[in-house]
Amino acid sequence: MYTLRSILPFAASLLSALAVCCTSAPQPGTFSPADYVNPFIGASTSTTAAGVYHGLGKTFPGATTPYGMVQVSPNTITGGDNSPGYSYEHTTIEGFAFTQMSGVGWFGDLGNLLVMPTTGPLCKIAGREDGSIAGYRSHYDKQSEHAEAGYYRVLLTDYDILAECSATPHAGILRFTFPESDTSRIQIDLARRVGGTAERQYVRVEDDHTLSGWIHCTPATGGWGNGEGQVDYTLYFYARLSEPITRYGFWSADIPDSWSRRRDDVVSAAYQQRVAEAPVVTGVGEIEGKHLGFFTEFATEAGHEVELRVGISFVDAEGARRNFEAEIADRSFDEVRTAARAQWNDELGRIRIEGGSDDEKTVFYTALYHTMIDPRTLTDVDGRYPGADGRIHSTEGRFTKRTIFSGWDVFRSQMPLQTIINPQLVDDLLNSLVTMATESGREYFERWEIMNAYSGCMLGNPALSVLADAYAKGIRGYDAELAYRYAVNTSRRFGNDPLGYTPSALCISHTLEYAYTDWCLSRLASMLGKEADAADFARKGQAYRNIFDTEKGWFRPRRADGSWAPWPERARTTEWYGCIESNPYQQGWFVPHDVEGMVALMGGRDAVLKDLAAFFGQTPDDMLWNDYYNHANEPVHLVPFLFNRLGEPWMTQRWTRRICERAYGNRVEGIVGNEDAGQMSAWYVLAAAGLHPACPGDTRMEITSPVFDRIEFRLDPRYAAGRSFTVVAHDNAPGNVYIRRALLNGREYDASHLDFAQIAAGGTLELFLAPEPNPDWGLAGTMAPAAPRQ
Numbered sequence: 001m002y003t004l005r006s007i008l009p010f011a012a013s014l015l016s017a018l019a020v021c022c023t024s025a026p027q028p029g030t031f032s033p034a035d036y037v038n039p040f041i042g043a044s045t046s047t048t049a050a051g052v053y054h055g056l057g058k059t060f061p062g063a064t065t066p067y068g069m070v071q072v073s074p075n076t077i078t079g080g081d082n083s084p085g086y087s088y089e090h091t092t093i094e095g096f097a098f099t100q101m102s103g104v105g106w107f108g109d110l111g112n113l114l115v116m117p118t119t120g121p122l123c124k125i126a127g128r129e130d131g132s133i134a135g136y137r138s139h140y141d142k143q144s145e146h147a148e149a150g151y152y153r154v155l156l157t158d159y160d161i162l163a164e165c166s167a168t169p170h171a172g173i174l175r176f177t178f179p180e181s182d183t184s185r186i187q188i189d190l191a192r193r194v195g196g197t198a199e200r201q202y203v204r205v206e207d208d209h210t211l212s213g214w215i216h217c218t219p220a221t222g223g224w225g226n227g228e229g230q231v232d233y234t235l236y237f238y239a240r241l242s243e244p245i246t247r248y249g250f251w252s253a254d255i256p257d258s259w260s261r262r263r264d265d266v267v268s269a270a271y272q273q274r275v276a277e278a279p280v281v282t283g284v285g286e287i288e289g290k291h292l293g294f295f296t297e298f299a300t301e302a303g304h305e306v307e308l309r310v311g312i313s314f315v316d317a318e319g320a321r322r323n324f325e326a327e328i329a330d331r332s333f334d335e336v337r338t339a340a341r342a343q344w345n346d347e348l349g350r351i352r353i354e355g356g357s358d359d360e361k362t363v364f365y366t367a368l369y370h371t372m373i374d375p376r377t378l379t380d381v382d383g384r385y386p387g388a389d390g391r392i393h394s395t396e397g398r399f400t401k402r403t404i405f406s407g408w409d410v411f412r413s414q415m416p417l418q419t420i421i422n423p424q425l426v427d428d429l430l431n432s433l434v435t436m437a438t439e440s441g442r443e444y445f446e447r448w449e450i451m452n453a454y455s456g457c458m459l460g461n462p463a464l465s466v467l468a469d470a471y472a473k474g475i476r477g478y479d480a481e482l483a484y485r486y487a488v489n490t491s492r493r494f495g496n497d498p499l500g501y502t503p504s505a506l507c508i509s510h511t512l513e514y515a516y517t518d519w520c521l522s523r524l525a526s527m528l529g530k531e532a533d534a535a536d537f538a539r540k541g542q543a544y545r546n547i548f549d550t551e552k553g554w555f556r557p558r559r560a561d562g563s564w565a566p567w568p569e570r571a572r573t574t575e576w577y578g579c580i581e582s583n584p585y586q587q588g589w590f591v592p593h594d595v596e597g598m599v600a601l602m603g604g605r606d607a608v609l610k611d612l613a614a615f616f617g618q619t620p621d622d623m624l625w626n627d628y629y630n631h632a633n634e635p636v637h638l639v640p641f642l643f644n645r646l647g648e649p650w651m652t653q654r655w656t657r658r659i660c661e662r663a664y665g666n667r668v669e670g671i672v673g674n675e676d677a678g679q680m681s682a683w684y685v686l687a688a689a690g691l692h693p694a695c696p697g698d699t700r701m702e703i704t705s706p707v708f709d710r711i712e713f714r715l716d717p718r719y720a721a722g723r724s725f726t727v728v729a730h731d732n733a734p735g736n737v738y739i740r741r742a743l744l745n746g747r748e749y750d751a752s753h754l755d756f757a758q759i760a761a762g763g764t765l766e767l768f769l770a771p772e773p774n775p776d777w778g779l780a781g782t783m784a785p786a787a788p789r790q
Contacts, residue, residue: 083108103675196222632673647784722762
């Protein structure tokens with residue numbers, strides 16, 4: 001009898017061939033952007049490859065659907081700063097979880113319901129990647145590993161088992177192809193959680209094919225920020241196995257109440273030993289405990305396929321069952337996979353590109369794919385969702401409740417991108433933040449929301465930026481007056497009052513970001529007819545001036561008594577000197593709402609242009625973490641577009657094209673920093689399309705040099721008058737990166753920016769590219785000196 005082990009070389013060759021077929025370019029006459037998605041881009045947490053403590057992209061390669069609740073993905077690691085649970089360079093897989101975070105730093109969360117197919121003797125712990133503690137994890141054949149939009153597969157070589165994953169919005173499916181064995185097995189680690197463990201779990205065998213249960217995760221047992229993120233949720237599941245559940249059992253580890261159970265604790269040798277020694281419990285149909293596992297065994301012939309379908313809910317057990325029945329109960333694996341791919345093609349089809357190399361198309365559509373994971377749905381199929389008050393609520397069809405708002409990151413590019421291609425998502429997010437503020441009783445907006453938690457991660461008031469930007473663009477499907485009241489409360493609670501700056505260890509970042517969002521609030525107040533408030537918040541928007549040291553010529557941390565903090569040697573490039581995850585040179589450019597005022601403080605246009613030239617000139621070619629233009633982190637993401645404002649738009653064109661080329665690529669290391677819930681990818685999508693916001697909250701969109709020959713944005717007729725807006729780049733080539741002239745709807749256009757209303761109206765922007773800059777184009781509305789009169 002042949003086993004998969006005996007035909008491993010043939011199987012690997014076959015799977016590699018299949019992978020080529022799955023990722024080949026679409027046939028002429030078809031449009032299938034999913035063909036260009038490579039989920040392995042960014043799928044590494046390696047600090048070695050990144051050269052910095054943040055690691056690389058931290059994306060996951062598994063299967064999901066656009067903004068779906070479920071992500072079925074391989075997990076290679078539980079502890080450490082490994083939020084996706086996976087890193088490409090790891091050589092073993094410990095299981096397949098049904099929830100994952102995408103691209104974030106800090107200590108992650110989710111990674112729940114870890115399923116692993118095994119054979120042979122039962123083992124209750126995953127063990128360690130380095131082999132120092134043995135467990136049920138398996139090595140895998142790297143050549144067999146394949147990922148695409150909505151699908152993942154890999155060959156687990158220790159067990160000769162082929163594993164495949166796919167998903168629906170509220171459910172996931174696994175298909176395992178087993179070898180011949182008398183003890184083939186599906187086992188589930190119910191306690192497993194990225195960055196910690198679940199505090200308590202319950203599982204019940206409903207019938208000979210069905211399981212149900214719940215997993216309760218709290219800050220006491222780690223998770224987001226190793227517990228500091230205050231995440232508390234219960235995941236309910238309803239699972240059906242194609243194989244009869246007849247030979248089954250549980251294990252329940254006796255974890256002393258005195259033991260800490262956070263990130264480092266649960267991967268310690270002592271904790272692992274305690275779980276490994278847990279007794280097997282049989283003869284019962286349900287169990288509840290602190291650290292549970294479940295297994296079911298069966299005999300298989302070679303090539304025997306077993307499918308596990310799982311519906312999940314964060315509401316209740318009935319919600320998990322309803323999600324299961326609505327989306328996956330009677331669907332085969334191949335049907336689920338086909339439907340997931342169709343959903344991705346539809347969603348990715350919101351932007352259609354022509355031109356560019358296959359690698360550039362792959363980078364573009366994978367970036368767009370990564371912008372479509374969060375903010376994910378938290379609403380069940382019946383409209384119910386878990387509220388911030390611990391009660392069950394219903395959207396009553398008004399919106400989709402969403403979660404994971406990585407605010408400090410995504411206000412810059414990710415949410416502005418959605419205002420063009422998916423304004424309904426922006427409405428959903430704002431409704432979600434408003435209901436959270438109401439239900440929690442806090443009546444202010446959280447800056448980094450996950451599972452209704454006020455996690456306090458990062459700084460600033462990014463929700464105010466998203467709100468003002470949406471309202472200015474006509475996205476208003478929420479209670480604007482209530483949202484405004486909560487925005488005012490947010491500014492008063494977290495802002496530059498009463499000193500006019502924030503005298504913290506992160507004084508520069510705090511002060512500049514609060515000043516910007518107070519300006520956003522002034523814009524919103526004005527649009528709502530609250531002119532007195534508008535004037536007050538506009539004044540507060542000038543707070544950035546209060547920490548500019550004219551002697552040093554730059555922003556400087558200031559103490560509560562008004563004195564300056566000591567100025568170290570090389571202060572501008574000293575990371576964490578008054579700044580979060582950056583230095584003053586990087587953070588100091590963040591005055592998007594008053595570039596003219598900032599430039600005046602810095603010595604005028606010529607001085608600023610000279611400083612910017614030095615800033616970019618000292619940036620390394622590989623764009624990895626550095627002290628200058630550090631694209632790996634968000635504070636600098638607006639800086640290339642300052643050249644447009646300063647009247648040298650050709651420099652914006654030069655640098656955005658260079659960043660697109662060097663900071664992104666069709667490889668695992670193809671995102672130079674943490675993907676950050678869509679922000680890094682959204683920057684690329686917009687810049688590569690030739691448009692990027694100058695200052696969210698303002699409707700100005702900067703024009704730059706597109707990577708592609710033609711980019712068509714599909715507009716939503718519920719929000720926009722036009723059907724589409726198209727950017728055409730004539731004579732586009734690697735050497736032709738400069739705009740020499742432009743036409744808007746057939747007429748000469750001499751500004752290096754558009755208003756959002758011009759995009760929403762529909763039309764065509766034609767850009768004519770050349771190998772040399774045109775210093776006379778794009779100067780309208782900039783700080784360039786007026787041309788001398790003849």
